[in-house]
Amino acid sequence: MPEQLDQASTDQNRFLFTGDHLDWDRNAHRLSASEDYCWYSWPEQVGSVRRLADYRFPAQILPASRLAETLRPERVDELRAAIDGMSKNDGTSRIGYACPWTAESVRRGSADLVFSQAALQEIDNPGANGALRRTFAAMAQWLKPGGIISHQVDLGMYGAEPWDRHWTYSDATWAVIRGRRPNYINRQPLSAYEGLCREFGFDIARLDVVEQDIATPTSELAVGFRTLSQRDRTARAVHIVAVKR
Numbered sequence: 001m002p003e004q005l006d007q008a009s010t011d012q013n014r015f016l017f018t019g020d021h022l023d024w025d026r027n028a029h030r031l032s033a034s035e036d037y038c039w040y041s042w043p044e045q046v047g048s049v050r051r052l053a054d055y056r057f058p059a060q061i062l063p064a065s066r067l068a069e070t071l072r073p074e075r076v077d078e079l080r081a082a083i084d085g086m087s088k089n090d091g092t093s094r095i096g097y098a099c100p101w102t103a104e105s106v107r108r109g110s111a112d113l114v115f116s117q118a119a120l121q122e123i124d125n126p127g128a129n130g131a132l133r134r135t136f137a138a139m140a141q142w143l144k145p146g147g148i149i150s151h152q153v154d155l156g157m158y159g160a161e162p163w164d165r166h167w168t169y170s171d172a173t174w175a176v177i178r179g180r181r182p183n184y185i186n187r188q189p190l191s192a193y194e195g196l197c198r199e200f201g202f203d204i205a206r207l208d209v210v211e212q213d214i215a216t217p218t219s220e221l222a223v224g225f226r227t228l229s230q231r232d233r234t235a236r237a238v239h240i241v242a243v244k245r
């Protein structure tokens with residue numbers, strides 16, 4: 001991590017690191033950072049958030065001409081109005097907010113893209129009719145043929161060491177660890193997401209796997225996880241892009 005930060009600082013601040021370091025506080029109505037979700041160093045994180053105040057939009061991603069179009073005052077006003085109208089939830093706004101969402105929240109066959117960032121791993125186990133399976137079914141229902149899903153999924157046990165510790169617990173112990181949390185990591189490996197893509201008619205167009213060395217010996221894994229393949233065992237995170245047939 002320090003090497004990456006050093007690299008970024010010598011690279012004319014071109015890169016903005018994303019992740020858990022900044023969030024929107026719904027109660028305080030402001031941007032916020034949380035020491036509870038700081039996985040590296042709180043002083044570094046505070047410093048990095050402070051630097052954002054002077055951060056210029058990365059021109060290599062959207063050049064000035066494109067930015068000028070994107071930030072056209074009429075467009076910004078239209079989006080502001082759409083965001084204001086969103087809470088009316090009367091279907092007149094281009095932007096909607098559905099929380100909690102259901103399969104009916106989005107019109108069938110109407111969506112071009114469904115994306116998520118570090119969220120699918122918190123949707124419950126597949127199982128016969130688990131929430132993760134229902135989520136894939138819903139995405140398949142929402143998308144037009146040729147529509148795209150793009151999901152970044154964290155496959156490890158974040159906030160704990162070692163990263164693959166979540167596979168050591170029996171289902172009974174995991175139920176106790178999970179407690180009454182409405183959502184918590186589902187412990188599914190990479191192959192489970194690939195299987196769900198296949199099952200619901202998605203052709204995987206791109207799969208970027210972040211690999212990490214196995215930290216927990218197989219003998220320490222719970223019975224249900226001992227047969228995980230080497231590929232599943234070393235897949236720490238994945239970005240899946242898939243196309244609806």
Ligand SMILES: C[S@@+](CC[C@H](N)C(=O)[O-])C[C@H]1O[C@@H](n2cnc3c(N)ncnc32)[C@H](O)[C@@H]1O
Pocket residue numbers: 019020116117118119120122123183
């Ligand atoms: C690890 S956080 C990631 C938040 C943010 N996307 C990011 O990358 O910083 C996981 C998020 O998934 C959301 N989540 C969990 N289950 C969900 C579900 N069934 N539907 C929608 N969101 C869900 C949680 O509320 C939480 O905000």
